Amino acid sequence: MDVCQxxxxxxxxxxxxxxxxxxxxxxxxxxxxxxxxxxARVRPKLVMAVAQACGDVSTTLVREAAVAIEMLHCASxxxxxxxxxxDASCRRGKPCLHIEFDDRLAILASDGLxxxxxxxxxxxxxxxxxAQLKLIRMLAHKVGAVHGITAGQAWECEEEIDIEAYHxxxxxxxxxxxxxAGAIAVGVDSAPWELTGNLLGCAYQIADDIQDVLGDxxxxxxxxxxDAKHGRPNVVHELGAEKAIAHLQDQIDQVxxxxxxxxxxxxxxxxxxxxxxxxxxxxxxxSAA
Amino acid sequence: MDVCQxxxxxxxxxxxxxxxxxxxxxxxxxxxxxxxxxxARVRPKLVMAVAQACGDVSTTLVREAAVAIEMLHCASxxxxxxxxxxDASCRRGKPCLHIEFDDRLAILASDGLxxxxxxxxxxxxxxxxxAQLKLIRMLAHKVGAVHGITAGQAWECEEEIDIEAYHxxxxxxxxxxxxxAGAIAVGVDSAPWELTGNLLGCAYQIADDIQDVLGDxxxxxxxxxxDAKHGRPNVVHELGAEKAIAHLQDQIDQVxxxxxxxxxxxxxxxxxxxxxxxxxxxxxxxSAA
Numbered sequence: 001m002d003v004c005q006x007x008x009x010x011x012x013x014x015x016x017x018x019x020x021x022x023x024x025x026x027x028x029x030x031x032x033x034x035x036x037x038x039x040a041r042v043r044p045k046l047v048m049a050v051a052q053a054c055g056d057v058s059t060t061l062v063r064e065a066a067v068a069i070e071m072l073h074c075a076s077x078x079x080x081x082x083x084x085x086x087d088a089s090c091r092r093g094k095p096c097l098h099i100e101f102d103d104r105l106a107i108l109a110s111d112g113l114x115x116x117x118x119x120x121x122x123x124x125x126x127x128x129x130x131a132q133l134k135l136i137r138m139l140a141h142k143v144g145a146v147h148g149i150t151a152g153q154a155w156e157c158e159e160e161i162d163i164e165a166y167h168x169x170x171x172x173x174x175x176x177x178x179x180x181a182g183a184i185a186v187g188v189d190s191a192p193w194e195l196t197g198n199l200l201g202c203a204y205q206i207a208d209d210i211q212d213v214l215g216d217x218x219x220x221x222x223x224x225x226x227d228a229k230h231g232r233p234n235v236v237h238e239l240g241a242e243k244a245i246a247h248l249q250d251q252i253d254q255v256x257x258x259x260x261x262x263x264x265x266x267x268x269x270x271x272x273x274x275x276x277x278x279x280x281x282x283x284x285x286x287s288a289a
Numbered sequence: 290m291d292v293c294q295x296x297x298x299x300x301x302x303x304x305x306x307x308x309x310x311x312x313x314x315x316x317x318x319x320x321x322x323x324x325x326x327x328x329a330r331v332r333p334k335l336v337m338a339v340a341q342a343c344g345d346v347s348t349t350l351v352r353e354a355a356v357a358i359e360m361l362h363c364a365s366x367x368x369x370x371x372x373x374x375x376d377a378s379c380r381r382g383k384p385c386l387h388i389e390f391d392d393r394l395a396i397l398a399s400d401g402l403x404x405x406x407x408x409x410x411x412x413x414x415x416x417x418x419x420a421q422l423k424l425i426r427m428l429a430h431k432v433g434a435v436h437g438i439t440a441g442q443a444w445e446c447e448e449e450i451d452i453e454a455y456h457x458x459x460x461x462x463x464x465x466x467x468x469x470a471g472a473i474a475v476g477v478d479s480a481p482w483e484l485t486g487n488l489l490g491c492a493y494q495i496a497d498d499i500q501d502v503l504g505d506x507x508x509x510x511x512x513x514x515x516d517a518k519h520g521r522p523n524v525v526h527e528l529g530a531e532k533a534i535a536h537l538q539d540q541i542d543q544v545x546x547x548x549x550x551x552x553x554x555x556x557x558x559x560x561x562x563x564x565x566x567x568x569x570x571x572x573x574x575x576s577a578a
Contacts, residue, residue, distance in 0.1 A: 022454045023435045027443035031434060079400075084392040103373040107396060108443045111368075112434030114400065118407040119429035122422045129418035133411045136425060140408030145320060145401030146312045154316035154397045165311045 003057075007044045007066060011035055014067045018116045030101045030109040034074050039092055039221075040278060043178045044070045045271075046200070050182025050193060053259075053268035057186075061126045065135055065181040068117035072139065073174055075110035075117075076149050082106060085156070086226060093221030114143070128187060135184050142177035149173050156232070163233055171208070172201030192260035199258055200272070203251040207279035209235040210244050214284045245285055252276045292346075296333045296355060300324055303356045307405045319390045319398040323363050328381055328510075329567060332467045333359045334560075335489070339471025339482060342548075342557035346475075350415045354424055354470040357406035361428065362463055364399035364406075365438050371395060374442070375515060382510030403432070417476060424473050431466035438462050445521070452522055460497070461490030481549035488547055489561070492540040496568035498524040499533050503573045534574055541565045 001009065015035050019028035044066035051062040081088040081096040082103060088096050098106035121135050142148045152170025155161050176197030183190035209227065213236040217224045227234040236244045255272055259265050290298070304324050308317035333355035340351040370377040370385040371392060377385050387395035410424050431437045441459025444450050465486030472479035498516065502525040506513045516523040525533045544561055548554050 018434045020435060022451065022458075023440055024443040024447050024451075024454075026446050027434055027440065079396060082392075082396070084396070102446070103371075104446050105443070107368060107371070107373070108434070108439050108446070111399075111403065111432075111439045114403055115429050115433045115437070115439065118425060119433060122425040122429065129422055133418055133421055136407060136411040140404050140411065143400075144404045144408060145307045145316055145397070146309060148404070150397050150400045150404065151312055151316065154313040154394070157315050157391070157393050157397070158313050162311065162313075165313075169311075 003045060003048050004041065006063065007041050007048070007070070008038070010063045010067050011038070011044075011070060014064075014071070014116065014120055018112055026101065026105055027108055027112065030097060030105040031112055033100060034078055034097055034109050034113065035071070037092065038070070038074075041070060042204070042275065043073050043174055045275070046175065046178040046197075047182045047185070049268055049271045050179050051186045053262045053264045054183055054186045054188045055263040059126070059185060061121075061124050061132065061135070062182065062185040064120045064124050065185045066178075068120045068135075068139060069174065069178050069181060071113040071117040071120070072143050072149070072177075075113040076143075076153070076174075078106050078110045078113075079153065085153070086230065088223055088226070091222050131184055131187060134190075135181060138180055138184060138190070139177055142173040142180075147173060156230075161233070166233075167202065167205050168198065171205040172198045175201030175204060188262070196255060196258045196260065199251065199255040203248060203255055203276070204279060206235050206244065206248045206251055210241070210248065210280060210284060213237070214241060216283075245280065248280060252279075292334060292337050293330065295352065296330050296337070296359070297327070299352045299356050300327070300333075300359060303353075303360070303405065303409055307401055315390065315394055316397055316401065319386060319394040320401055322389060323367055323386055323398050323402065324360070326381065327359070327363075330359060331493070331564065332362050332463055334564070335464065335467040335486075336471045336474070338557055338560045339468050340475045342551045342553045343472055343475045343477045344552040348415070348474065350410075350413045350421065350424070351471065351474040353409045353413050354474045355467075357409045357424075357428060358463065358467050358470060360402040360406040360409070361432050361438070361466075364402040365432075365442070365463075367395050367399045367402075368442065374445070375519065377512055377515070380511050420473055420476060423479075424470060427469055427473060427479070428466055431462040431469075436462060445519075450522075455522075456491065456494050457487065460494040461487045464490030464493060477551070485544060485547045485549065488540065488544040492537060492544055492565070493568060495524050495533065495537045495540055499530070499537065499569060499573060502526070503530060505572075534569065537569060541568075 015031055019031050047066040047069060048057055051057045078097050080086050081091055082098050118136060121132055126132055143150060145151050147169055152166060155166035176194045179193040179197035180190040183193045211220060212224055212227050215224050256269050259268055304320055308320050336355040336358060337346055340346045367386050369375050370380055371387050407425060410421055415421055432439060434440050436458055444455035465483045468482040468486035469479040472482045500509060501513050501516050504513050545558050548557055
């Protein structure tokens, strides 16, 4: 099984466990709808890539850390799309969860996924309980109200936005959680991996900004020009398309330069280069040139 | 410091930690608004009472378990009140959070509290890491999408409601979490405490039903006749006021009969009797008689 298949299998097992009886039927449907079919699964693949780069990918804790982060990510997407936030109509090429179901089930499905994320990591039978607790603390930190994606989303509710704190929390946090989770789960020092995750998050944010302005809504499976609609900062509006793409390339170089010493750094760097091509499809780069 | 003061102090410390910079200012205000001033703090007092009945109340893990459960409870109240659920206007004698702030901050404050609950328990420096993991698993189970309060709330979104599963998940789950948390945090077997928590949850649900029909909205600090408005089951509608009050008394007797053998069962039983008087103020009992 390749990494993508391993991730899908683990996600299916995890969602199965929170949709069994006596889970209410519509909530169970909403949870499945939120998780499948997935997007690019960038974050769980990142967890697995860091674990593999550090020498070990086969443990249950690595896999469950990857599952937990994807669940937290999907919960954040459900909330982003709500009418009180982005008021989006489609996601991953199908109606948003709050449109297919309703606002209530959207909120409850996101609750269910957030809680399940912590349940997964705490339920692994693993020799190092302290590593599990560290993982849980780190995940909570990266999705919480101070530095995490909850804070990131809440910056959109402020009259004056702290751009750096906003991007760092809204996008960077879950990328840093992914790189750190891979390290913690295999028992190596996670601190040096935080920078790599943060830089990757910045790169992804730039790519997302570029796609929002230059991308094709049908291919992306979600609406474009959302930042303009909500008056939010976007790097293409600030720098123009050409400079924004150069800025993305520069950012990816920084990510690669930041990769900590590890057993298999080359493998990790190759994975990043490969994923970076997905960040910015060729036709966008060409159309901007 | 008495137990109430200990709980308030611990809650203030916990909320301070999730409202420091760079937490966005409005989110920080919303988190404080959600937690203070509190209600009766029934659930954290229950955690402390079980821990004391089992012989030890002074550990940080007991206190943080109590804090975590109150945070999860307050998060569920915020969500219950949203316009897409109960569409309530006031709670604890002041405007509901989504009215004082907005729907976005209500959702994000509840996210912040849910995440912080898991962060608190995972962050305690405690000799028994397995007990911490067990606490986290148990909490996730009791707030999750199968047996927990997320499932309980989701039963309200079904066309046909499973009344037993609904009450058990919506109210019983967090009471059972409270009794079990007190036991786990002091290292005794939590399994026998689940029944006591479930029975207490049932008693509380009956008292809540009675208050909804017979209570004074001003004294309760929240609207009454909510069940009739939403067409939800209510024991007073089913049995009449007099039988409902007798049913409550019977339920409290069952709670007391269920208390597991422990160092200080009498203390626990006295606490339950004392709290039961708050469940049903004398004037309601008299007015129904």
